Amino acid sequence: MTTRTHSSTLGAVALTAALVASLSACTGDEEVTDELQVVENPTAATAQPAPETTTEPAGSVIPVDGDVTALTTVGDVLAVAVADPARVLLFEQDALDGGDAEPTVVELPGPVEDLTAAGDTLLAPVPSQDTLARITVDGEVTSTPVAGQPTGAAVHDGATVLSLRERKAVAVLDGDRLDPVIAGGLNSADDVVVVEGRPVVLDRLRSAVFEVDVAEGDIGAGLRAGQGATHVVADDYGRVFVSDTRSGGILAFSVDPLLLRQLYPVPGGVYALAYDSERDVLWATLTATNEVVGFDVRGGELQERYRYPTVRQPDSVTVDSRTSRVVVGSASGEGVQVIAP
DSSP: OOOOOOGGGHHHHHHHHHHOOBOOOOOTTOOOOOTTOOSSSOOOOOOOOOOOOOSOOSSEEEOOSSEEEEEEEETTEEEEEEETTTEEEEEEGGGTTTTOOOOEEEEOSSOOSOOEEETTEEEEEEGGGTEEEEEETTSOEEEEEOSSOEEEEEEETTEEEEEETTTTEEEEEETTEEEEEEESSOSOOOEEEEETTEEEEEETTTTEEEEEETTTTEEEEEEEOSSOEEEEEEOTTSEEEEEETTTTEEEEEETTTTEEEEEEEOTTTEEEEEEETTTTEEEEEETTTTEEEEEEOSSSSOEEEEEEEOSSSEEEEEEETTTTEEEEEETTSOOEEEEOO
16 A cells, blocks of 8 residues: 655654554463553543534534434434433434434443444443443344443454453454453453454553454554544555544554554544545544544545534544435534534
8 A cells, every 4th residue: 555644744753653663462461561651550541621612513413412422323324322311312314404303212221432333233332331232223222241341343254343441352242152352462442443354452541553363362463553542443445543632643554464654633632533435534523622524535645625613522423424424422412413514
């Protein structure tokens, strides 16, 4: 793959290259050591707090009672995870433009941080209850117990791959049967994506990404992902994008082998990510400025194409690749925002 670096990012790339190193994995319960770790007890990065909005949000806003924690689209349905009480709201997308959509309400035993579409089903890990909920577009729920605080989910070779935060591991779930649990070298396992048939797990505590070899049952090579990685998403070009919320940038990695290809500075508290596979646009929320930005990823560098004002505290985002509709969720009770670029 040919890569180029935008001239305005050369200094940042050089600095990051100096800070990026392979992270040696260990097995079992051995202590994880990291010679680049600058504090004894690291903490995971969180969204930068948002100011009060001073600009009308673009598009339309649908009121939601509660703070939005995650979003995704599955078929003709927009799924919105809301906290306090924990539930998932299922909106028919055709009704979103009218502003009077009435959702199907799915109650859950605890809040979810991540929603993933798997065919016509939603995967909703519930970390506080050690449970993976599977939700159909009709609102039917089945639950599978998975010990270790499941946080993120992806599909790999027909099985479900789960990141387990407390267990510092990745689990493979074939139906309801827990097959291998792959551990070693992680301080935390907070989300997982699959790119070119290979799972990649995000370790927020260590601010790093690791390849996972399911066949060998091994956590493979790892690389530092800035100073405070929070979200990860894969594109159709074999790349993994990571938001570095503390340093203010988006990092692009290739896999097999895992290599840092690019760092693009993004000021404003970059946080949630979503990828439009039809238009090759990477969407990123900026919580410190209440904005969402769309980047064209088809070239060797990110190119900003869109920028919109959002609801306050835009901690989640999703995009419907069929229509290019972007939906932003407010973590401060201001609902969900629907944008048609």
